[in-house]
Amino acid sequence: MYRAEFIKHRGAVRIAVYFKNDAQLIARFKKLQGAKWSASLKVWHLPNTSDYRKRFRLEETNNLVANPINEAHEKAKDDFYLWLKSKRYSKSTIKTYTEALKIFLLFYIDKDLQQLTNADVIYFNNEYILKNKLSSSYQNQIVNAIKLFFGTVQRKKIVIEHIHRPKKEKTLPNVLSREEVKAILEAHTNIKHKAMLSLIYACGLRRSELLNLSPTHLDSKRGVLLIKEAKGKKDRIAPISEKILILLRNYYRTYKPTKWLFEGQLIGEKYSEKSLENVLKQALTKAKIIKPVSLHWLRHSYATHLLENGTDLRYIQELLGRKSSRTTEIYTHVSTKSIKNIKSPFDDL
Known part of the structure; x- marks a missing residue:
């Protein structure tokens, strides 16, 4: 059907x-x-x-x-875009929010903006989000856009405080074993590919954080990596070991990057997200790992392995650039250090 x-x-x-x-x-x-x-x-x-x-x-x-175009809706979306831009939201956030608002307004293309109410939001959630079996995280993006738009640009009938959010799934982060991480990082012979994947794991980087690095962000004398304007437009530093510095020096001598630490085929061109994802896919194939590993798994593995090494959760929170300690505490649920010490009653049978 x-x-x-x-x-x-x-x-x-x-x-x-x-x-x-x-x-x-x-x-x-x-x-x-x-x-x-x-x-x-x-x-x-x-x-x-x-x-x-x-x-x-x-x-x-x-x-x-x-009636494919509602001019009032189009103007509202343009105003929302300009407002987000003036507030200096990141490009990815602006794109996410404007696309989310576009979907909501498209659903009510024949309805006046001033007539939209909280009941319309509930109806949208049921007839579009739930009917199409879309995720709660996607629904949450729509809610964020609606609340921000109607709370700033369009102050009308919708009461943003009464818009409910979907109940979040309590999922655990995907974590690789140290042996699996090692196999992935050693899969490539190409030093650029090896350096990119290694740096993501070595410093717990997000994909965008890696691609936005420039050579000047490496401070080998202090042994730190400066991560500029990460999520939430926050700067942070991460410790970088001599082992990864040696790999990066060899990479630098071979490729001599200029503007970006990892550049594409053209000098001064940033390495693309899609190409980076392909680098990981190739590594998984070579390492014969069939799990649906994403780049973010390396970041999760970094945090979990730090915890298993005895690193305090507060430091891990800072290293990951997290706002809340609650989101960092989830790694205690996937760490095997304490779990392995628990003896199952099955063993006593």
Whole structure:
């Protein structure tokens, strides 16, 4: 079973098709000409052609096609973008919030902004978020955008204090064993690839933090790495060992980076996120690790291994650049240092 409807995506009317998250169905859908996946809308979509309209039994008189642009909504989104920019939010945050608001307003494309109420937010959560089986974290992004927009740019009927957030799943961070980390970091012979993955683990970096490093951020005399304008626009430092410094010196002599510590094919061009993800994928293949490891797993593993080595949680919080100690305490649930000392009653049977 599937459900199809018109959507407006990047200024064009497209046909969104909602169906079960099944590998075979996705493979079949991808073979359709013009089929694309929208990471922001979380849906597969197709060009708005007569053949596809007939195939998915859609009428061209659909409201979204007849009135694809709500000028008041467009202006509101532009005002929100400018407000976020003036507040110096990061580019990624601005993109996330504006895309989230766009989805909410698109859902109510025929409704006046001034008439939107808290009941409309609840209806949206049920009819869009839950019906399409979207995650609570994605719902939380939408809530953040709605609360910020209606609390600043659009002060109208919606009472932001009454907008509820989804209940968070209590998931544990994914952690690799030290042996698995070593296998991943030693998989590449290319020194740039080895240096990038090693530095993420050695200093507990986020992907963006690694790619935003410049050669001047390395202070070998003090043995620290300066991480500029990380999440929340906060600077922090992380200790960097002589072992990783030796690797980075060898890398520097080979590649001689200028503006960014890790540059792309062109001098002065930042290494891309997609290329970095491919570097990890190749390392996993070479290390014969079949787990769905992401770059963030290395950061989680860094924190967990520090804890198992006896590092105080307060220091780990500072090293990770975390605001709250609660988010750092979760690593106590995945550390095996104390758990291994617990004897199961099964052993006494």
